[in-house]
Amino acid sequence: MSLRIFETDPDAKPKTRNTFADDIVGRFRSGILIGRRPQALSEWRVTTDDPDVADRMAELYGGTPEEWDTEKSDNVQVLTETKSVSVAIEGASALRTRMALYGQAGPIHICDGAFFIEGHPADDEIGEACGCPRELTKRKEQAKSGRGPKPDISLRFRLTDDPEIGLFLFSSGSWSLVNDLPELERALSAADGPVKADLKLTFVEYDTKAGRHVEYHRPEITIKGAA
Ligand SMILES: [Zn+2]
Numbered sequence: 001m002s003l004r005i006f007e008t009d010p011d012a013k014p015k016t017r018n019t020f021a022d023d024i025v026g027r028f029r030s031g032i033l034i035g036r037r038p039q040a041l042s043e044w045r046v047t048t049d050d051p052d053v054a055d056r057m058a059e060l061y062g063g064t065p066e067e068w069d070t071e072k073s074d075n076v077q078v079l080t081e082t083k084s085v086s087v088a089i090e091g092a093s094a095l096r097t098r099m100a101l102y103g104q105a106g107p108i109h110i111c112d113g114a115f116f117i118e119g120h121p122a123d124d125e126i127g128e129a130c131g132c133p134r135e136l137t138k139r140k141e142q143a144k145s146g147r148g149p150k151p152d153i154s155l156r157f158r159l160t161d162d163p164e165i166g167l168f169l170f171s172s173g174s175w176s177l178v179n180d181l182p183e184l185e186r187a188l189s190a191a192d193g194p195v196k197a198d199l200k201l202t203f204v205e206y207d208t209k210a211g212r213h214v215e216y217h218r219p220e221i222t223i224k225g226a227a
Pocket of ligand 1: 099
């Protein structure tokens, strides 16, 4: 005998899990929280729940495994000394790009910039116009003030330095990375098999018209050819 509560209220049935992040052994991160403030890093930070993976990251890329404060399972981090790692990407399905706005209890607005897509919490709205503005500057304004979604880009890959260790995930909300996506998507779908790429943190600096000096690190994915 099984419970009938979902037959009487199908909307309450748990949604199938998003499996994009399943089976990964660690995450490459381009930032860190200092107190409650996110700070961009100039070298990759790797988090994992597996001490052996942490040891291997330190061996390959420098740094020391240490525990960090998180409620998630990947509670070991390595602040590496490496700006660029060579990766192998399985194909187009290893890259997930979408726009996402999260609230306290989970996703509120998941879209492709124009329409609600899979992962959006209201099933009956999927495929419908999401109402995001057309202009990039307005999208950025709304995202900044927490009223609209920001980029939610995830890439699954293996490290060419140690492919056997398993799959890693890199997730980013970088608007700069969004500019690279068309070329990246084209290269991944044109490739016949896995492709090799560099996953980099690149230093950017410039002066605004108003004379303000801006510098930051941005994630960059550069395709190198067949893996
Ligand atoms: Zn939208």
